[in-house]
Amino acid sequence: MKAREGALRVLFDIEANKAYSNIALKKELKHNEFSQLDRAFISELVFGVLENKLYLDHVINQFSSIKTRRMNTHTLNLLRLGVYQIFLLDKIPVSAAVNESVNLSKEYCEKSSGFINAVLRNIIRKKDFIKMPDAKIDVVKYLSVTYSHPEWMVKLFLENYSESFTEELLKANNSTPSMYMRVNTLKISVEECIKLLTNEGYIVKRNDFVEEALLVEGSINLDKLGLLDKGYLYIQDIGSMLVSILTEPKENEVIIDLCSAPGGKATHLAQIMNNKGKIIARDIYEHRLELISKNAKRLGIDIIQVEKYDGLKLDSSMIEKADKVLVDAPCSGLGIIRRKPDIKYNISKKNIEELTKIQKKILLNASKYLKSGGELIYSTCTINPSENELMIEQFLKTNSNFELIDLTKKYKKTQFDTNKKTIQLYPNIQNSDGFFIAKMRKK
Secondary structure, X not given: OHHHHHHHHHHHHHHHHOOOHHHHHHHHHHHOOOOHHHHHHHHHHHHHHHHOHHHXXXXXXXXXXXXXXXXXXXXXHHHHHHHHHHHXXXXXXXXXXXXXXXXXXXXXXXHHHHHHHHHHHHHHHOHHHOOOOOOOOOHHHHHHHHHOOOHHHHHHHHHHOOHHHHHHHHHHHOOOOOOEEEEOOOOOOHHHHHHHHHHOOOEEEEOOOOOOEEEEEOOOOHHHOHHHHOOOEEEOOHHHHHHHHHHOOOOOOEEEEOOOOOOHHHHHHHHHOOXXXXXXXEEOOHHHHHHHHHHHHHOOOOOEEEEEOOOOOOOHHHOOOEEEEEEEOOOOOOOOOOOOOOHHHXXXXXXXXXXXXXXXXXXXXXXXXXXXXXXXXXEEOOOOHXXXXXXXXXXXXXXXXXXXXXXOHHHOOOOOOOOOOOEEOOHHHHOOOOOEEXXXXXX
């Protein structure tokens, strides 16, 4: 019951306190003693419930006299945990899923114990009669319930992609992301790092597009992976790494990273520059700047200068001072749902409209920091065109002194060829985070 109780606490923190899933889970695992097996089970339960929440609620509402919207948080999450185990975890006996949910209810919502027991047993008896939306009648509702994405989000994807592509995308959003790590070649070679990881029992694969990227498979205990502490590795998705690669930083250049925290791209840029030059890494929060400094120190990098500064404000002291400027813009995060499934329920169309205004302003300010011939790199971790290619089109229309650089040239015969000059990665195509990358040169 210990693991299930831990999962219940995390889900309560997310639901009641609006905590971010990754932060709530990290806090639970840090402050309580769990075996390695229990840690994995807690993560599976938390992310499993979040990934499938709309589907779980759809099932519960068919067999409960009280609808989910009227249930208290503990009761609802215990039912979700129970239904998730019954339907989506083959290795869990049905009896255990019911009994453990009921036992936990006696401590967290005692008055609901009988109700939870009755609903779960009713679902087990009649699980073959669950009704799902008919795709032929309402494809939006069908996709929304089946893959637990809000209807507005499904409509957004269908407006931009085919029905089959959208379904594959939604399916991929509910999958477990691959674990990529970046080898810090300032401290160790890629080959040496592969040997060390292999000796620790991990399965390691190289990447075709980023030389220093390693796909690491196996049961990974990051707290005990000494290679991280030594600064040999940095955990980073392939899409994020590709941003720094395509920036093509050179030794002794001055580069500004406007939305830098926690420093993944800034430290990668420094690595490619052989720790020679100057990178100004900015963010608006002090604690996030500390993360950049901490990561830089661990990786043995000393060319990063952290500064607290709001990208929405123009810094007149930096006008025409930089060789390159990177804007990894605040965005909707629709490309990283498989890492943070609560994004599906926290983001809204109104949020996206507000974000596009912020992106536009930061991009305009960033363009003013470039020397003549300097390059502006814009990236997001979303797959929403209004935040990506449409944002770049609008910028170029109003800034005729910039030209778009074709990023697909070196990848013409690869899976990155989009028949455009920009690059868009998708979870269901590249098995990476959904990243957008554009690069422009100041004439």
